[in-house]
Amino acid sequence: MFLLVEYLACTIHPPTGAILVMALESFGKRVQRERKEQGYSQEELADEVGVSRTYLSQIEQGKAQNLSLRLAQKLGTKLGIESPYQEERSSEGDDNIPESLRKFADEDEIPESDLRMLADIEYRGEQPQRVDQWRIVYNVIKNATEGDS
Template sequence: MDEFAKKVRDRRLQEKLSQQELADRVGISRNYLSQIERGQATNLSWQLMEKLTSILGLKGDPTVTQAEMADIPLSLAEFAKSAGLPADDTIMLARLKYRGQQPTTPEKWELLYNVIKMTVGK
């Protein structure tokens, strides 16, 4: 079971939520949530991960960000620092890959981030 899957399951149990209750809040099926918690659902969208972390109160959880911050590409870290990105946004970007590839320069990370912001409307 991967770390994110374990955190989702553990927090859901802490909050005394059934899988169905959490799935309804997030807008997914109970079966899909079960797959997520077992680490069988891979390549989760960042929107879904954002919903899960927000609803479960994992957003500010330092154990989530510290573990993932170690895997931040240097070019992304440079962009995040210069733009003053929140840790959650930096982690979201670090999770993104297109055909196994990620941007390789701070300028390309900035372009990707701006496209996401415009698409989501924030």
């Protein structure tokens, strides 16, 4: 089990500078829109993702300082939107999605946001090579995070 968890380490390089500022503003607006559409108050969503209501408000206004990749991913997953760090990679197209991962995603009908998350997973510079390996990694992540909801 330890090796599976260790396998989930991934390297992601977030965008920088003006691109990030624009992405954070856009992300904040989408967070606010989706939060309202899904019937969450700021307080409820903040509790769900483990931040203060004030900080969530700053995120929604695009004024949050040092928005972590982890929190952006938590919000994105909870609300079904891409994080600002995923947006830059999305514009690169499907070039970074291995064929075996694409096949797994099609077979198991996993959401696009989960597909993109899996595409970023590496362990010592390597990714799973077979559909069954992707399925194991995905199920470990799902099982490990289901208690967070």
